Amino acid sequence: MKINNNYSIDKNGTLIFQEMREVKKLDGTKTNELFTDRWYFSNTKDALKKYCQLALLESEDVKDCLKRIDELEKLVDEKVI
Secondary structure, eight states: OBOSSSEEEOTTSEEEEEEEEEEEOTTSOEEEEEEEEEEEOSSHHHHHHHHHHHHHTTOOSHHHHHHHHHHHHHHHHHHHO
16 A cells, blocks of 8 residues: 555555665765665554654644644545545
8 A cells, every 4th residue: 555655555565665775885885775664563544643653753742743644534535536
């Protein structure tokens, strides 16, 4: 299930983050490489909870946090229904 451009959850409950990043090699050249981070859970519900925690980390204040929660609820409704 694709959540957004960077996050997805596979059928085993793994939350996956992927992003293209510029990497400087030892010889000084730069290249773009796919960075991947994974969080392993026993089910999709726990993976979604983790995604929500990560999404709320960037909240600047309570109002922003509530706005993000509303956006997350809409996103989940779109994916589930």
